[in-house]
Amino acid sequence: MSRIPADLKYAKSHEWVRPLPDGTVEIGITDHAQAALGDLVFIEVPEVGRALAAGEACAVVESVKAASDVYAPLAGTVVAANAALGAAPELVNQDCYGQGWMLRLQPASPEALAALLDAGAYGAQLAAAGG
Amino acid sequence: MDQTLERPIFEHSRPGRRAAAQSPPAAPAAAAAAREAIPDALRRRKAPLLPEVGELDAVRHFTRLSQLNFSIDTNFYPLGSCTMKYNPKACNQYAMLPEFLARHPRAPASQGQGFLECMFELQEMLKEVTGMAAVSLSPMAGAHGEFAGVAMIRAYHRARGDLARNEIIVPEAAHGTNPATATMCGCIVKEIPVDGEGDVDLAALERAVGPNTAGIMLTNPSTLGVFERKIRDVARIVHGAGGLLYYDGANLNAILGKVRPGDMGFDVIHMNLHKTFSTPHGGGGPGAGAVGVAARLEPFLPVPLVARGEGGFHWLAEAERPQSIGRLSAFMGNAGVLLRAYVYMRMLGREGMARVGEFATLNANYLQARLRAAGYELAYPTRRASHEFIVTLRKQARELDVTAMDVAKRLLDHGFHAPTTYFPLLVPECLLIEPTETENKDTLDAFVEAMTAILGEAQADAARLKGAPYTMPVRRLDDVRAAKQLELTWKPPQAATMAG
């Protein structure tokens, strides 16, 4: 049973989004995603300052059995990336909603957040897929 | 077999040790002059890290390493989709006759008529057995042949002025090389589903084709181990939309001598000579991925090709084949591998070739029947096995936490190489089993016994099963650590301790 914190927003492609007080958003991959990938061995995060379109591949997560793209759930500019993941990719497995955050984005339009799935809708999507 | 591991060769090195017989005749003055002739700025300063050992040390080291391997020569190796059949020693011996080995690739055709005759006849035999109009021998591996095939499809459409066709359709069960190849050729991949019985979903295919369809890549029998029964409908739909059919020859062993890809409607195929035509797998190569085409793709074949003319056999290269997709190898591909395939085909001959598909299929169906009787779940229980079939451990995984990986590792303890695991991705916890035609009934029966014992062990002592293998040179390896703490070259151990 994967964890889906109620206070976050979600994308269909298994990313979560946390709005921060300063107007930026924090992004990572969900518990379902990290469990499916297995032990992560390498994570590539985007450069600060990079502009991203909604749905654009912005990071790569690699485990022994799979390498996957992480997609930007909304458009914006990268304002921070989690440097700790370089030496410790396992943080994403251990604490995907906390210390396993991947990047922070200044959204191009704050309204885009509302279009994302809430916890219930994401959970329903997982259930429908048999996950 | 002594199971203790060999230390890395560098740990056998002692400064000044050499294999003295290998030094060319001493000409110290000439050698010194040669060294002097190298400009200072270009001269190497520090010797490379190569071993310094005597000849016996080297022979012993690599011989002992070889003894740590499973191989066809030592073990039953039912790897699905790999066709681990016996590699006849005669093929090696005659491919390595001194004159063949010594011939330089830039030697003129006039000094190579014997070799070229073998290559020409190989082209002809491959055409005949696949039902294609023309063959090129130059791609150096299956994936390389795939690349050539898709590149030819693109070239064909471009030559007709049809520039929009850049989509390649691939069934979701396809091997990973198929979409990777399509991308390498600048195409977009469109995946379509297969139905519950393992056939391509025709309705989905109808929806997927259109004016952008370059072609479809298929294996038949498919990666699910079953014959694509609707192949003629698939051909009709794709051809009707203006696309071409590409045949991935990985499973040709199932139908060799029984069905020809050309007769099924395929426009271009690649063959895996290291599977179907028994050239050695060599621990990961060299392969050879000859490609065959229908007449309309003939101008695009990769060069060089061998032709026969009044003056004997000669090469056709860029000048003679202006529409070719080009040269894929600096020379002509894996010539030595091609010679081995040639000898194999000459030894089988027409009757032997027809028997390959028959007995590969007999062996697979026999194993399928016996494993099912032993309690294993088949992925496609209503279908005939082709030359391979799939068993799924999903029930054991759910109820006993015993996975396909566990069964595979335990088979090693029984002296059998595991079947292919977790491919195709469509079937959960699967084993893809391909015995090939060169195995006798006793070997197959012994394999069934081992599999039966493992199933019993799954019930009685799953924990023990999950710790397998126990009798190999190493237990299960930490591949997470291998990917996180990259140790990709030998480093001298730290002072005093042998790093583990």
Add this chain to the structure above:
Amino acid sequence: MPFVPHTEEDVRAMLAAIGAPSIDALFDEIPPELRAKGLDGIPPGLSEMEVGRLMSGRARRDGLPLSFLGAGAYEHHIPSAVWAITTRGEFYSAYTPYQAEASQGTLQVIHEYQTMMASLTGMEVSNASLYDGGSAVAEAALMAVRAHRRSKSLRVIIPDTVNPDYRRVAVSTAGNQGLRFETVPYLRDSGTIDAAALGALAGEDIAALVIQQPNFFGQLEDVDALTDWAHAQGMLVIAAVNPTSLAVLKPPGEWGAKGADICVGEGQPLGVPLSSGGPYFGFMTTRMELVRSMPGRIVGRTVDLEGRAGYTLTLQAREQHIRRGKATSNICTNQGLLMTAATIYMTLLGPAGLEQVALASMARTSQLVAALTKLPGVQAAFAGPRFHEAVLRLDRPAAAVLRALEAEGILGGVDLAADHPGLGHALLVCATETKTDADIERYAGALGKALQAARAA
């Protein structure tokens, strides 16, 4: 029938277990119209004895001429132990080492090979080999384009001093992904890259420069200056090198201030027979920073459940069977058997032996050039240092001269007229450690005779 061991009794018992009346019934899912009618175009099978006679006859027809050919494939002595061990069934008939516990032999050989190649080329990491030198250059170009962060440039420079077949393979392989290969001429006196012409490309947005050392003509390039220039332009440097030469030449990892970024080449000189052009193997080495962009298999060292050291394929997530459409390449082989032979070869020779082969080859080529240029109508085309090949200029087309030599059982060199028409009547000759004083005298004598006869005609 060969290799199928079944008796009639076996077949009966097996069909009974399956519940099928005949082998033919096992094919009942295949539409009858698709069934092959018979393979009349294939001759009847031969016994091993018969095929042996056939092959021996054909080999004899080809014979063993005295060869001075190079141009990307080189004749070196291969120690007997190399193929005696490489053709052991445990290496020869093993599969790719996906089940690591059953493949420690192959995996350890690969790890040792990776170590030797990394060191030989002066780089940090090696893959387990690629198809051949030409395709390795193509893969390096693709890798450089991926790694070129500054822009998405698809332009790669392959100077005219690089083996022309490497350019052809690069175009065929990488052209479909949009890569554009540009060229730069060479200087007529030295046969090396025209640095001024290269300099004219300063400021252009180009992903990489390929530098072949020694170059196709056998001449030595000023690799430090070229490497520093390319880096100053923001280009990656791809070094295409001869592995034997690395015993005596500065390796690519030490070129210029920062070293080359990717190093590739043809591994055939390391214990692989000429065999009409294959199978060979390509090698690729690079910096650790670029390892995840590198195509091909890689072996890493790790530990097992009991802490024992062992080897396994790693970084597979980049490869085709996992990444599928986003793989770094579609390659799913290495040239395992050839790489094994090369590892044994490098072990038997060691650093001292490889250096001897390199120097002896250079010395023999010097000797050959001296002997041949004594003949009227034969000149060295280029001045300047070279490795073990040289371009000679003749006073008449090389093709007829080569035919006359061939009639004497000598393959005198590679005619450069087709690929380098601007060089005049040019011939690329090579002499390795395998040539003796007598061989060189024989060549000089035959060439002298052939030229005299042509003059008289």
